Amino acid sequence: MKISIGPCLFDWGKQGISDFYKRMAFETEADILYIGEVVCSKRLHLSPQELIKLAEELKSSGKEIVLSMLGLVMTEEEQVEIRQMAQLAKEVGLHIEANDMASIGVGEGQPMVAGPHICSYNPETLDFLEEVGVDRVVLPVELSAKYISGIFRDVKSIESEVFAYGRLPLTFSARCYTARAFNLPKVNCQYKCGDYPDGMPMHTQENKQFLVINGIETMSELVYNLIGDLKTLQDMNIDILRLSPQSKNMADVVNIWKSAIKGKIGRKEALAKLLEINGNDPFCNGYFHERPGLEFI
Amino acid sequence: MNKIEVLAPAGNLPSLRAAVDNGADAVYFGFRNATNARNFEGLNFSEKEALEGLRYAHKSGVKANVVLNTFPQVDQPDIWYKTVDIAAKIGADAIILANLALLKYCREKHPDLPIHLSVQASASNYEAINFYKKHFNITRVILPRVLTVEEIKQLGSKTDIEMEVFAFGGLCVMAEGRCYLSSYVTGVSPNIEGVCSPARAVRFENRGDKLQTRLGNVLIAEYGADEDAAYPTICKGRFEANNRVYHTMEEPSSLNVLEMLPEVIEAGVVSLKIEGRQRTKSYVGTVTNTFRKAVDAYYESPEKFRPKGKWIKTLNTTSEGATHTLGTYQEDWQ
Numbered sequence: 001m002k003i004s005i006g007p008c009l010f011d012w013g014k015q016g017i018s019d020f021y022k023r024m025a026f027e028t029e030a031d032i033l034y035i036g037e038v039v040c041s042k043r044l045h046l047s048p049q050e051l052i053k054l055a056e057e058l059k060s061s062g063k064e065i066v067l068s069m070l071g072l073v074m075t076e077e078e079q080v081e082i083r084q085m086a087q088l089a090k091e092v093g094l095h096i097e098a099n100d101m102a103s104i105g106v107g108e109g110q111p112m113v114a115g116p117h118i119c120s121y122n123p124e125t126l127d128f129l130e131e132v133g134v135d136r137v138v139l140p141v142e143l144s145a146k147y148i149s150g151i152f153r154d155v156k157s158i159e160s161e162v163f164a165y166g167r168l169p170l171t172f173s174a175r176c177y178t179a180r181a182f183n184l185p186k187v188n189c190q191y192k193c194g195d196y197p198d199g200m201p202m203h204t205q206e207n208k209q210f211l212v213i214n215g216i217e218t219m220s221e222l223v224y225n226l227i228g229d230l231k232t233l234q235d236m237n238i239d240i241l242r243l244s245p246q247s248k249n250m251a252d253v254v255n256i257w258k259s260a261i262k263g264k265i266g267r268k269e270a271l272a273k274l275l276e277i278n279g280n281d282p283f284c285n286g287y288f289h290e291r292p293g294l295e296f297i
Numbered sequence: 298m299n300k301i302e303v304l305a306p307a308g309n310l311p312s313l314r315a316a317v318d319n320g321a322d323a324v325y326f327g328f329r330n331a332t333n334a335r336n337f338e339g340l341n342f343s344e345k346e347a348l349e350g351l352r353y354a355h356k357s358g359v360k361a362n363v364v365l366n367t368f369p370q371v372d373q374p375d376i377w378y379k380t381v382d383i384a385a386k387i388g389a390d391a392i393i394l395a396n397l398a399l400l401k402y403c404r405e406k407h408p409d410l411p412i413h414l415s416v417q418a419s420a421s422n423y424e425a426i427n428f429y430k431k432h433f434n435i436t437r438v439i440l441p442r443v444l445t446v447e448e449i450k451q452l453g454s455k456t457d458i459e460m461e462v463f464a465f466g467g468l469c470v471m472a473e474g475r476c477y478l479s480s481y482v483t484g485v486s487p488n489i490e491g492v493c494s495p496a497r498a499v500r501f502e503n504r505g506d507k508l509q510t511r512l513g514n515v516l517i518a519e520y521g522a523d524e525d526a527a528y529p530t531i532c533k534g535r536f537e538a539n540n541r542v543y544h545t546m547e548e549p550s551s552l553n554v555l556e557m558l559p560e561v562i563e564a565g566v567v568s569l570k571i572e573g574r575q576r577t578k579s580y581v582g583t584v585t586n587t588f589r590k591a592v593d594a595y596y597e598s599p600e601k602f603r604p605k606g607k608w609i610k611t612l613n614t615t616s617e618g619a620t621h622t623l624g625t626y627q628e629d630w631q
Contacts, residue, residue, distance in 0.1 A: 100425065173471050181539040
C-alpha cells in the first residue's frame with residue numbers, strides 16, 4: 001500500500017509550495033507526489049513550465065510525480081493552461097490528475113488519474129474512464145467503505161486511491177468566499193487566501209467548528225482521518241492512500257502513516273500521535289462509515 | 298427567428314398541465330425514485346403518469362424532457378438503466394443525463410433519443426462539452442451556474458451544442474454534481490440519492506424570541522422575530538467568518554435573469570430553464586406565464602425591451618426570501 005501526497009489545496013505561494021514538496025520528496029517515505037493548482041487559477045501558482053521543472057527535480061528522489069489540474073474550469077485562459085499542462089506532461093511522461101471533465105477531454109489517450117472531483121460513482125463509469133486513458137481513480141470523498149469496495153470489486157486494471165487524511169474538499173463555486181469575507185469582488189481579491197494556510201474558519205452561530213473557506217472552495221474544518229480504518233483499507237486492497245497537505249508537521253504525518261502501514265506502530269498509537277500533531281482538535285471519518293462526513297466513529 | 302425556449306418544471310401532472318396551459322415551450326420531469334435530483338416525498342411521476350403528461354404536452358406542441366441526472370448507485374444500478382429505457386419507450390423528446398456510464402448506455406441502446414447534458418455533469422467549459430459531444434453525441438448542455446453571461450457567449454462561440462441556462466428559481470451556487478456539503482452534515486448524497494438538505498434532517502426550533510434552523514445537528518441560521526426564516530440549506534446559511542456573522546456563501550434569494558434577458562438571448566442561449574419541480578402548480582403557472590410574456594415582449598421589439606415592474610413583482614411573490622439576484626451571470630456577484 002502506497003502513500004501519496006495530494007495537491008496542495010491552499011495558497012502557500014510559489015516558494016511555499018516548492019519548499020513543501022521538496023521536503024516531502026527528500027525527507028519523507030511518501031511514494032507519490034501530486035503537484036499543481038487545483039482550486040483557483042488566479043493564485044500566483046507555478047506556471048506549467050515551472051511545474052515541469054519542479055517535477056523533474058522531485059523525480060530525482062525516486063518518487064512518482066503527477067500533475068494535478070484545476071477542479072473547476074470556466075475560462076478560455078484556464079483551458080489554454082490545461083491544454084499546455086497535458087501536452088507538457090505527455091512530453092515528459094507524467095500522469096495528469098484530471099479534476100474537471102475538461103482535463104479528461106484534453107488528456108484523452110494519455111495516462112491519467114481521475115481525481116476526487118470527477119464523478120466516479122460506479123464501476124461502469126470506471127470502465128468508460130479506462131477507455132479514454134484513466135488508469136488510477138481517486139473516488140469522491142463522500143463515499144463509504146462499503147461503496148468503495150463495491151466500485152473497485154471487479155475493476156482489476158485501475159489503481160485505487162482513497163482520500164485518507166486532511167481537510168475535505170467539499171465543493172467549488174464561481175464565487176470566491178474568501179474575497180466575500182473581506183467584501184471584495186473576486187476580480188480584486190487581493191490574494192487574501194494567502195493569509196490562511198489551512199483555510200479561513202467558518203463557524204456556526206453557536207461558535208461550533210464547521211467549515212473552512214478556501215477561495216472558491218469550501219472544505220471541512222475537521223481533518224478527515226482514516227488511520228483507525230487502516231486495516232479495513234488494507235483488507236479492501238486499496239493501492240494508495242492520499243494524505244492532503246496541511247500546514248503543520250506534514251512530514252511527521254506521512255511518517256506516522258508509513259509506520260502504521262508497515263505495522264511498526266499500532267493504529268491506536270498512530271491516532272494518538274496524529275491527534276497531538278493536530279493540536280488535539282478532533283478528527284472526522286463519518287463518510288467512510290456511511291455516516292455524515294463530520295462524525296467520528 | 299427561433300424564439301428562446303421557456304422550459305418549465307413539473308413535479309406532478311397538475312404542475313405539468315399548469316406549465317403547458319401557461320405557455321411553456323417545453324417541460325421537464327423525473328420519475329418517483331432516486332434517479333433524479335428532486336427525489337422528494339410525494340413528488341415526481343410514475344410511468345403511467347409520465348405517458349399521460351407527455352400526451353398532454355404533445356397535444357399542445359410542447360416538448361417533454363425526462364430528467365435522469367443522478368449517478369447510479371453501486372448496488373442497484375438497474376433502476377437507472379431501466380429508466381433510460383422507459384424514457385425512450387414513452388417517446389420523451391430528450392433525456393437529461395449526467396453520468397458517463399448512462400450516457401454511453403443511452404447512446405448505444407437508443408441512438409435516436411436526444412441527450413441533454415445535465416447541470417449535474419458540471420460541464421462549464423467547451424473542452425468538457427465537446428468531449429461529451431464526441432463520445433455521446435449530446436445535443437444540448439445545461440450550464441452550471443458558475444459562468445457570467447459574457448463567458449457563456451464566449452463558450453457558445455467554441456461549440457455548436459445548444460446551451461440551456463437556469464433563468465429563475467432556487468439558486469444552487471456550487472458546481473453541482475460535485476458538492477458534498479449536504480452529505481457532510483446529513484450523510485445523504487444528493488448525487489446518488491437525489492436529495493439535498495433532506496426534509497427529515499431539517500428542524501425549525503424556537504428559542505425565546507429567536508428561531509433556529511438546523512440541518513442534522515448543525516445550526517444553519519438563527520433569525521430574529523422580524524426576519525423570515527429560509528429553508529436550511531448550507532450554502533444559504535448564516536455563519537461566522539472573519540469576525541462577523543453573515544451569509545458566508547449566499548443570501549436565501551432566488552435567481553431571476555429577466556433583467557439580463559436580452560444579453561442572455563444574444564449570448565446564444567436556446568433555452569431558459571425555470572427551476573422548481575418541488576414547487577406548487579401555482580408557482581409553475583405564475584412563473585411560466587410571466588416568462589412567456591417577457592420572452593414574447595423581447596421578440597416584438599428587442600431593442601426596446603425592459604422587464605416590466607409587474608413581472609418582477611409577480612415573480613418576487615413566488616421567491617424564496619421574496620428577493621432575487623442575477624447570481625453568477627454578472628461578474629461582480631463572484
